[in-house]
Amino acid sequence: MTASSSLAPLRVGLIGAGGIANSHHKGYTKAGASIIGFAEPVAQTRARRELEWGIPGFETLEQLLAVDGLEAVSVCTPNATHAPATIAAARAGKHVLCEKPLSLNLLECEAMIAAAAEAGVVLQTGHHLRANWYAQKARALIDEGAIGRVCYIRLRQAHDWGGNKTVSPNFASLERSGGGTLLDNGCHMMDLARYLAGDVKNVFARTATLGFEIEVEDVGAVSLEFHSGAIGTVEAAWTATGWEEGFWVYGTDAALECTNRLGKRTLRFAHRQSTGSDWAKLDETIYDVQDEGGHSEEIAAFIRSIRNGTPPICSGSDGLESVRLVLSAYQSARERRIIDL
Ligand SMILES: NC(=O)c1ccc[n+]([C@@H]2O[C@H](COP(=O)([O-])OP(=O)(O)OC[C@H]3O[C@@H](n4cnc5c(N)ncnc54)[C@H](O)[C@@H]3O)[C@@H](O)[C@H]2O)c1
Numbered sequence: 001m002t003a004s005s006s007l008a009p010l011r012v013g014l015i016g017a018g019g020i021a022n023s024h025h026k027g028y029t030k031a032g033a034s035i036i037g038f039a040e041p042v043a044q045t046r047a048r049r050e051l052e053w054g055i056p057g058f059e060t061l062e063q064l065l066a067v068d069g070l071e072a073v074s075v076c077t078p079n080a081t082h083a084p085a086t087i088a089a090a091r092a093g094k095h096v097l098c099e100k101p102l103s104l105n106l107l108e109c110e111a112m113i114a115a116a117a118e119a120g121v122v123l124q125t126g127h128h129l130r131a132n133w134y135a136q137k138a139r140a141l142i143d144e145g146a147i148g149r150v151c152y153i154r155l156r157q158a159h160d161w162g163g164n165k166t167v168s169p170n171f172a173s174l175e176r177s178g179g180g181t182l183l184d185n186g187c188h189m190m191d192l193a194r195y196l197a198g199d200v201k202n203v204f205a206r207t208a209t210l211g212f213e214i215e216v217e218d219v220g221a222v223s224l225e226f227h228s229g230a231i232g233t234v235e236a237a238w239t240a241t242g243w244e245e246g247f248w249v250y251g252t253d254a255a256l257e258c259t260n261r262l263g264k265r266t267l268r269f270a271h272r273q274s275t276g277s278d279w280a281k282l283d284e285t286i287y288d289v290q291d292e293g294g295h296s297e298e299i300a301a302f303i304r305s306i307r308n309g310t311p312p313i314c315s316g317s318d319g320l321e322s323v324r325l326v327l328s329a330y331q332s333a334r335e336r337r338i339i340d341l
Pocket of ligand 1: 061081085127
């Protein structure tokens with residue numbers, strides 16, 4: 001691991017310079033990190049980002065990893081390359097924030113976790129929603145007993161690729177993506193399900209490809225049973241209209257309802273001060289804050305883990321568990337049966 005003063009800005013590099021890399025760039029900039037360069041094999045993308053970001057672009061990962069003083073990287077490449085990039089970076093002694101899904105199979109996830117442990121570096125999985133203000137607030141309310149016993153949780157992430165009629169090959173091809181919306185979006189929801197309701201005992205899933213001519217599913221629903229006895233549903237879709245991200249947690253005493261569907265994200269804490277005969281009338285607190293979704297916050301958490309030694313907000317093992325849940329859901333959909341974890 002590269003030694004450095006705990007007060008010096010983190011020296012970080014980005015692997016991949018596509019869509020999500022820009023959120024990482026923004027997050028590191030906001031956190032005051034020093035972004036020393038990026039690796040990107042596509043010359044046109046490299047040239048565009050060099051201009052936009054004002055930092056050097058390297059053609060290969062190896063060139064970036066060789067830069068003197070580099071301490072950490074964000075892996076922002078297509079799913080199939082997460083494992084080799086993370087393992088190479090960890091072996092070079094760099095802390096890694098790897099985008100989701102951590103990898104495409106559990107053996108690769110285990111190899112990534114082992115490489116980070118052997119090198120003594122932080123491995124964080126990019127399930128940024130854990131760092132989102134609303135998810136943190138919900139978790140705090142659950143922890144303090146404000147909603148009673150969690151009975152049912154529903155999580156949904158869905159969009160329509162902005163109305164595009166096609167899906168990029170990095171997401172549409174099974175070889176490159178490893179799965180469809182359930183892996184891409186559903187893995188975030190699986191992680192949030194574990195964050196809010198604990199570990200999952202079994203899953204039953206249905207998937208379909210209805211809106212696009214692609215190899216992978218564009219709609220999926222997974223029924224979950226948690227070890228706590230609670231039950232829940234994860235929904236993922238590329239066949240939605242517009243963009244939706246939300247979670248709903250129903251407890252014996254109150255409910256938490258969070259969605260961005262009405263223009264901006266809000267969280268409703270719906271509860272009853274006293275019992276009454278009007279079923280529809282509730283006491284409620286609406287939380288409405290400025291949030292960035294969690295991308296910048298997860299980067300701040302990554303830097304804290306590196307500098308202060310605090311556990312990652314979403315570890316490599318957490319990343320593995322969400323992949324396990326999605327793969328089990330795929331098995332369930334194929335075999336049309338409940339899969340025990
Ligand atoms: N956390 C989130 O909410 C979120 C959102 C979007 C994407 N993602 C994840 O981020 C990853 C990238 O998604 P994206 O939307 O940015 O894709 P993208 O296709 O826009 O960008 C990926 C970039 O990586 C580059 N690349 C490919 N192989 C590389 C390699 N070996 N080394 C360096 N660069 C390489 C590509 O040329 C491309 O520019 C995916 O795993 C995706 O699941 C996460």
